Amino acid sequence: MTAAEPYKGVAGVMKIPFNRPHLTGAESGYMATALSRGLLEGDGPFTKRASALLRRMLGASEALLTTSCSHALDMTGLLLDLRPGDEVIMPSFTFPSTANAYALRGAVPVFVDCRPDTLNIDERLVEEAITERTKAIVVVHYAGVACEMDAIGRLAERYGLVVVEDNAHGLGGSYRGRPLGSFGVLATQSFHATKNAHCGEGGALIVNDPELVAAAEIIREKGTNRTQYYRGEVDKYHWVDLGSSYLPSELLAAFLTAQLERFDDIQARRQEVWHAYHARLAEWAAETGVRRPAVPEGCLQPAHLYFLLLPEAEARRAFIAHLREQGIQATPHYRPLHSAPAGTRYGRTSGCPVTDLVADQVVRLPLYSGLSDEDVDAVVDAITSFAPSLV
Numbered sequence: 396m397t398a399a400e401p402y403k404g405v406a407g408v409m410k411i412p413f414n415r416p417h418l419t420g421a422e423s424g425y426m427a428t429a430l431s432r433g434l435l436e437g438d439g440p441f442t443k444r445a446s447a448l449l450r451r452m453l454g455a456s457e458a459l460l461t462t463s464c465s466h467a468l469d470m471t472g473l474l475l476d477l478r479p480g481d482e483v484i485m486p487s488f489t490f491p492s493t494a495n496a497y498a499l500r501g502a503v504p505v506f507v508d509c510r511p512d513t514l515n516i517d518e519r520l521v522e523e524a525i526t527e528r529t530k531a532i533v534v535v536h537y538a539g540v541a542c543e544m545d546a547i548g549r550l551a552e553r554y555g556l557v558v559v560e561d562n563a564h565g566l567g568g569s570y571r572g573r574p575l576g577s578f579g580v581l582a583t584q585s586f587h588a589t590k591n592a593h594c595g596e597g598g599a600l601i602v603n604d605p606e607l608v609a610a611a612e613i614i615r616e617k618g619t620n621r622t623q624y625y626r627g628e629v630d631k632y633h634w635v636d637l638g639s640s641y642l643p644s645e646l647l648a649a650f651l652t653a654q655l656e657r658f659d660d661i662q663a664r665r666q667e668v669w670h671a672y673h674a675r676l677a678e679w680a681a682e683t684g685v686r687r688p689a690v691p692e693g694c695l696q697p698a699h700l701y702f703l704l705l706p707e708a709e710a711r712r713a714f715i716a717h718l719r720e721q722g723i724q725a726t727p728h729y730r731p732l733h734s735a736p737a738g739t740r741y742g743r744t745s746g747c748p749v750t751d752l753v754a755d756q757v758v759r760l761p762l763y764s765g766l767s768d769e770d771v772d773a774v775v776d777a778i779t780s781f782a783p784s785l786v
Contacts, residue, residue, distance in 0.1 A: 410722030421653035437642035464585035464598035468496035485533040486516040504742035506733035512689035541570035567697030594651040665698035708755035
């Protein structure tokens with residue numbers, strides 16, 4: 396399939412879709428190798444290989460592959476030993492999985508507003524959300540741009556709280572020279588097909604505290620010490636704690652290994668596309684009042700997504716329709732969790748007015764390594780022919 400061919404995804408036929416999953420060319424060969432070995436359950440050679448790559452990228456004590464980022468988040472709820480009534484601070488502007496992980500344990504998601512520039516949790520509002528029941532602060536690095544980790548880290552230390560990173564967008568990003576995914580006691584990664592590196596559906600739990608590694612292995616293996624058994628550390632394995640089946644198959648690990656081994660190559664093209672959008676839309680954005688992504692000093696963004704903030708909801712609807720007419724798929728993003736039906740049932744908030752505003756403004760542009768220069772030209776031309784003021 397060439398870049399110019401129509402692509403039929405979940406939204407139908409689009410000449411330039413929002414996403415087209417990247418293939419390095421090594422995936423099928425690695426999966427064939429896994430098949431020939433006859434070892435298809437998890438924790439085989441490719442699982443170990445992919446985990447080692449992640450450990451090196453992040454400097455982690457352990458990187459445990461999971462079936463999804465959602466499941467990795469669920470594991471953090473178990474590892475934190477959350478009890479009904481405990482509270483976990485998080486942004487409202489995130490995917491429901493971030494909140495589900497803790498609500499499932501009976502904990503209360505406490506939703507905090509986002510910053511208007513990065514759309515990350517507003518670190519200035521976190522302290523007022525802390526109570527005697529607060530156990531953790533969960534940060535989400537939106538679009539792979541880091542939250543203000545120095546300020547959040549100081550708050551966590553002052554109040555004795557755990558920091559968890561939902562790093563679904565952030566692999567390859569950094570904050571003051573340190574990789575995202577290395578700040579929290581625990582961090583989670585997504586390898587969904589829309590991510591920079593993927594295996595269709597998958598994730599990882601990053602464990603930065605060595606003392607939590609053994610417990611994380613037990614949770615991932617249905618609450619048993621099966622992993623220790625296979626390492627020869629025990630002579631039989633038992634059910635020793637709560638857990639579930641979070642381990643992906645060796646076939647998915649083989650696919651992911653091919654992606655992680657070529658991560659730098661994938662990133663190089665994505666960065667070219669991100670910076671082309673940013674430079675070529677600057678004048679149009681200034682003239683129309685549309686806002687582009689903000690990347691604070693000290694933050695390296697990994698070109699996970701490129702978004703624009705239209706003046707208001709009606710302009711966004713018209714903008715998306717305008718691009719669709721030209722065969723280009725652009726999409727909105729999260730709806731606020733604090734006002735969602737489940738958010739009002741399981742969580743609490745003192746209000747998130749910025750989140751309410753940006754959720755009606757944000758639109759994501761096509762961004763993937765297979766975008767050709769001609770595709771980028773077509774997207775930019777289509778965007779710059781749109782005038783929000785005329786809506």
